[in-house]
Amino acid sequence: MKETNLVCTKCKKSFPIDQVYPRCDTCSEPLEVAKMSEGRINEGSIFNQTILERYADFFPFDKVDKDLSLGEGFTPLVNSAKLASELGIRGIWFKNESQNPTWSFKDRGTVAGIQHAITLGFRRIGTVSTGNMAVSVAAYGAKADLETFILVSTSIPTEKLNPIAVHKPILIKVDGNYGELYFESLQIGKQNDIYFINSDVPLRVEGSKTIAFEICEQMDFEVPDYVVVPTSSGGNIRGIAKGFEEFRACGLVRKVPKLICAQASGCSPIYNAYINQQETISRFENPHTVAHAIENPYPPSGNEVLRKLRGEGGIFVAVTDKEILHAERRLAEEGIFGQPAAAVPLAAVEELEKKNILSKNDTVVCIVTGGGLKYTAVLEKYGLKALNCKLEELSEIVAKRWN
Ligand SMILES: Cc1ncc(COP(=O)(O)O)c(C=O)c1O
Ligand SMILES: [Zn+2]
DSSP states (O other), X not given: OOSOEEEETTTOOEEEXXXXXXXXXXXXXXXEEOOOOSOOOXXXXXXXXXXXXXXXXXXXXXXXXXXXXXXXXXXXXXXXXXXXXXXXXXXXXXXEGGGSTTSBTHHHHXXXXXXXXXXXXXXXXXXXXXXXXXXXXHHHHHHTTOEEEEEXXXXXXXXXXXXXXXXXXXXXXXXXXXXXXXXXXXXXXXXXXXXXXXXTOHHHHHHHHHHHHHHHHHTTTOOOSEEEEEOSSSHHHHHHHXXXXXXXXXXXXXXXXXXXXXXXXXXXXXXXXXXXXOSSXXXXXXXXXXXXXXXXXXXXXXXXXXXXXXXXXXXXXXXXXXXXXXXXXXXXXXXXXXXXXXXXXXXXXXXXHHTTOSOTTOEEEXXXXXXXXGOOGGGGGGTOOOOOOOGGGHHHHHHSOOO
């Protein structure tokens, strides 16, 4: 490992970079890798680089094992002139993270976490998740030939279970308080030499930085005014913010965008704490949203997201299930099929536009965090239709004017 350390996001206490336990022993808040203030992007083609190689200066590794990669990152940034004009803003782009190997942004943090685990000599990894992260860790664990523990709650539907099971991890359904499982797994990991790559552990947050790095490159280093991130544990938005900050510290961009933390109103503990002017988040009772992937009632990085965005003029938004489903369809009309959680940013932009918070000169990037094929049950709600006809009627039907 390079000479760097972990730092507590709240009290700034230092910890060694080879520490796996991701929280501060004094204030219990999440740790992060110390910010990089020197670095450059490696030259060469993204066709034969991994994200850990291209942005090696911004990771704490001395050496990167290319074989751990499944080709994560380098996802498209899709512009929509039509939506920008309808929303009355200068530009809107979608960072399409469904193009990752397991169809979500999680693969970036998983590869960084596994690189850290292997560098430190671990042969056992794990995670606690019901969806995207479970699939990601199971796939990368299989590729790296590691013993992989995936802990899920008993209520997980088969539609979500099988895509995890197919990679043959040690898949355990745990009956009990799902929120507590996050902290419990860290203790179990400590006792059993298992590196838990949970949602907001320092190296997963480092992986998410590459979303910001790529946006900078894709926009010729002119960052957008806003980046909208659907937020649950808070790990991804922390990483994206850190990525922009590090590029600015290294002189690669002149400013950082304002971050928008977008939550579902059926589970919005960070948004609620902001609105109620609280210093810390409170557990969200009876969470329920169609955006299951962001339904975490007590996000482990919630306090840090509050601290960070408050300090930097960030924005907090919550959107209803109806608005989320509407946004998922609107996004699909642009050719991008995201899952409900991934449509939350567009729903948030629509909300901010209604409230006149966005203006005609603004540019916005929405992070489409995961693909729609992961959750097809939701499509039943849309009443999607196909036409029916006999072969001899086909020519007449096609000849009609449809628009
Ligand atoms: C599709 C999708 N979007 C957003 C998130 C939220 O990310 P985070 O937990 O890092 O805030 C998740 C997390 O599971 C997710 O799966
Ligand atoms: Zn601390």
